[in-house]
Amino acid sequence: MVSGDRSRETIERITRAAVEIFSEKGFDGARVDAIAGRAGVNKATLYYHIGDKDALYRMVLRNVITDTVDQIESALSSLSAPEEKLRAYVRIFAGSAADNPGMAPIMMRELASGSKNLPDEIALIYGRTIDLVTEILEEGIRQGVFIKVSPLLIYVMVAGGVVLYRLTDSVRERLAVEAGKHYDVEGAEEEGIIREIETIIMNAVMKRGMNGEAE
Amino acid sequence: MVSGDRSRETIERITRAAVEIFSEKGFDGARVDAIAGRAGVNKATLYYHIGDKDALYRMVLRNVITDTVDQIESALSSLSAPEEKLRAYVRIFAGSAADNPGMAPIMMRELASGSKNLPDEIALIYGRTIDLVTEILEEGIRQGVFIKVSPLLIYVMVAGGVVLYRLTDSVRERLAVEAGKHYDVEGAEEEGIIREIETIIMNAVMKRGMNGEAE
DNA sequence: TAAGTTAAACTAAACGGTTGGTAGAAAGGT
DNA sequence: ACCTTTCTACCAACCGTTTAGTTTAACTTA
Numbered sequence: 417m418v419s420g421d422r423s424r425e426t427i428e429r430i431t432r433a434a435v436e437i438f439s440e441k442g443f444d445g446a447r448v449d450a451i452a453g454r455a456g457v458n459k460a461t462l463y464y465h466i467g468d469k470d471a472l473y474r475m476v477l478r479n480v481i482t483d484t485v486d487q488i489e490s491a492l493s494s495l496s497a498p499e500e501k502l503r504a505y506v507r508i509f510a511g512s513a514a515d516n517p518g519m520a521p522i523m524m525r526e527l528a529s530g531s532k533n534l535p536d537e538i539a540l541i542y543g544r545t546i547d548l549v550t551e552i553l554e555e556g557i558r559q560g561v562f563i564k565v566s567p568l569l570i571y572v573m574v575a576g577g578v579v580l581y582r583l584t585d586s587v588r589e590r591l592a593v594e595a596g597k598h599y600d601v602e603g604a605e606e607e608g609i610i611r612e613i614e615t616i617i618m619n620a621v622m623k624r625g626m627n628g629e630a631e
Numbered sequence: 632m633v634s635g636d637r638s639r640e641t642i643e644r645i646t647r648a649a650v651e652i653f654s655e656k657g658f659d660g661a662r663v664d665a666i667a668g669r670a671g672v673n674k675a676t677l678y679y680h681i682g683d684k685d686a687l688y689r690m691v692l693r694n695v696i697t698d699t700v701d702q703i704e705s706a707l708s709s710l711s712a713p714e715e716k717l718r719a720y721v722r723i724f725a726g727s728a729a730d731n732p733g734m735a736p737i738m739m740r741e742l743a744s745g746s747k748n749l750p751d752e753i754a755l756i757y758g759r760t761i762d763l764v765t766e767i768l769e770e771g772i773r774q775g776v777f778i779k780v781s782p783l784l785i786y787v788m789v790a791g792g793v794v795l796y797r798l799t800d801s802v803r804e805r806l807a808v809e810a811g812k813h814y815d816v817e818g819a820e821e822e823g824i825i826r827e828i829e830t831i832i833m834n835a836v837m838k839r840g841m842n843g844e845a846e
Numbered sequence: 847t848a849a850g851t852t853a854a855a856c857t858a859a860a861c862g863g864t865t866g867g868t869a870g871a872a873a874g875g876t
Numbered sequence: 877a878c879c880t881t882t883c884t885a886c887c888a889a890c891c892g893t894t895t896a897g898t899t900t901a902a903c904t905t906a
Contacts, residue, residue: 440744442657442659444656444660521743522743524739525739527739528735529656530801539802539805542802543802543806546814563834566827568796569792569816569824569827573788573791573831574788576790576795577787577791581787583742586745587758590754595755612780613784616780616788619834620835621831
C-alpha cells in the first residue's frame with residue numbers, strides 16, 4: 417500500500433481493468449483473477465497494493481463517481497445564465513456517460529443492490545450533483561425563466577434517461593435485426609440525441625413565452 | 632417437470648422467492664440455496680421443478696416483464712385521447728414499478744450486463760412498451776396536440792426517471808440522516824411524485840397554447 | 847538494499863448441481 | 877376389501893469445481 421512512482425502506474429492499470437470488469441460483470445460476477453489478468457499484473461501484486469476485493473470495488477466506485485461529478489462541476493463554473501447552465505448540465509452529463517462507459521453499469525448495479533457498498537463519503541459526492549441541479553433550477557425560478565419543478569425529478573429524468581438510453585443500446589439493436597423494429601432517434605448520432613434530451617428538458621422547465629419553440 | 636396442482640403452488644412460491652433474491656443480489660450474487668430456503672423447499676425440489684439456475688432466472692425475467700407490459704397495455708386500451716393516454720402511461724408505469732418492487736433492480740442489472748440473459752422472446756415483449764409510447768405520440772402529433780419529439784427518448788426519460796427515483800431511495804435517505812440534506816419532492820407521497828413526473832412530461836410534449844399551464 | 851513484481855502451489859470455504867432414496871396418494875389387479 | 881405397483885413431489889447428504897485470498901521463494905529495478 418505504498419505509493420512510489422512505479423506503484424502509482426500499476427495501481428492505475430489495476431483500477432482501469434477493475435472498472436472494465438466490474439462494469440461488465442458486476443461485483444459478484446467479477447473474478448479477481450480476471451482483473452489481474454486484464455491489468456497485466458500478477459494476482460499477488462493486486463493484493464499487495466490494494467487489499468481485498470471489497471477495497472478494490474470501493475476504489476472503483478470512488479473513481480467513477482468523482483470523475484463524473486468533477487467533470488460536471490468544472491464545466492458549469494464558467495457559465496452563469498440558468499438556461500445555459502441547465503443545457504450544459506445535460507450535455508456534460510451525457511458526455512461524461514459516453515466518455516466513461518463503465519459509469520452507468522456500475523452505478524445502476526450499485527443502486528439496484530440498495531447502495532450497500534457505497535461509502536457515505538462517496539454518497540456525499542454523489543449528492544453534490546443533485547445540489548447542482550437544484551441551484552440551477554432555483555436560480556432560474558428566481559429570475560422568472562423557469563416554472564416551479566422538483567429538482568430531484570429533473571435530476572432523475574435526465575440521469576435516468578441518459579443512462580437507460582445507453583443501457584438499452586444492445587436490446588434495441590437486437591430488436592432491429594430480429595424483428596425489424598427500429599427505435600432510433602432521428603439523426604441518431606450521439607450529438608443529436610443529447611441535443612434532443614436537452615430540448616425536452618428545456619420545454620419541461622421553461623416558462624411559456626420565454627424561449628424559442630422546439631420544432 | 633410436470634404440473635399437478637400442488638406443483639403449481641410450489642413453483643409459484645419458488646418464483647416469488649427468486650424474484651426477491653435476484654432483485655436483492657443479482658444473478659451472480661443470488662444463492663440457489665437461499666432461494667430454495669426462502670421458498671421453503673429443498674434445493675433438489677427447485678431443480679426438480681425448474682431446471683438450473685439459468686432457467687430459474689429466465690423465468691423470473693419473463694415474469695416481471697410480462698407483468699408490467701400487460702398491466703400497461705390493458706390500462707391504456709380503454710382510453711383514446713393521446714393526452715389522456717400519455718398521462719395514464721406515466722401513471723401506470725410508475726404504479727407498476729411500485730407494485731412490483733423487484734422489477735426495477737432486476738431490469739437494471741440485466742441491462743447493465745448487456746442484456747446477455749434476456750431471451751429474444753422477452754426482448755420483444757419489452758419492445759411493445761416502446762411501440763405503445765410511439766403510437767401515443769404519433770397520434771398526438773397527427774391531432775396537432777403534441778410537438779414532434781422522439782418517442783424513444785420520452786420512453787427512456789419516463790422509465791429511467793421512475794426507476795432511478797426508486798433506486799436512489801436508500802441513498803437519499805442516508806444523505807438526509809447523515810448530512811441533513813433533504814432531496815424530497817414537495818408533497819412527497821407516491822401520488823404526488825407520479826403526478827409531477829406526468830406534468831413534466833406533458834409540458835415537454837404539448838404544443839404551446841394547447842393545455843393549461845403547470846403551476 | 848529496499849520496494850516492487852512474479853509464478854506457482856496451496857487452503858478453506860462456498861456454491862451449483864446430483865444422487866439415492868422416501869412419503870403418500872392414486873391405479874390396478876385379484 | 878386387500879395387496880402391489882406406479883407416479884409425483886420432495887428431501888438430506890453428498891460431489892466436484894470454482895473462487896477469494898495466502899504463502900514462498902526467486903527475480904528486477906531504482
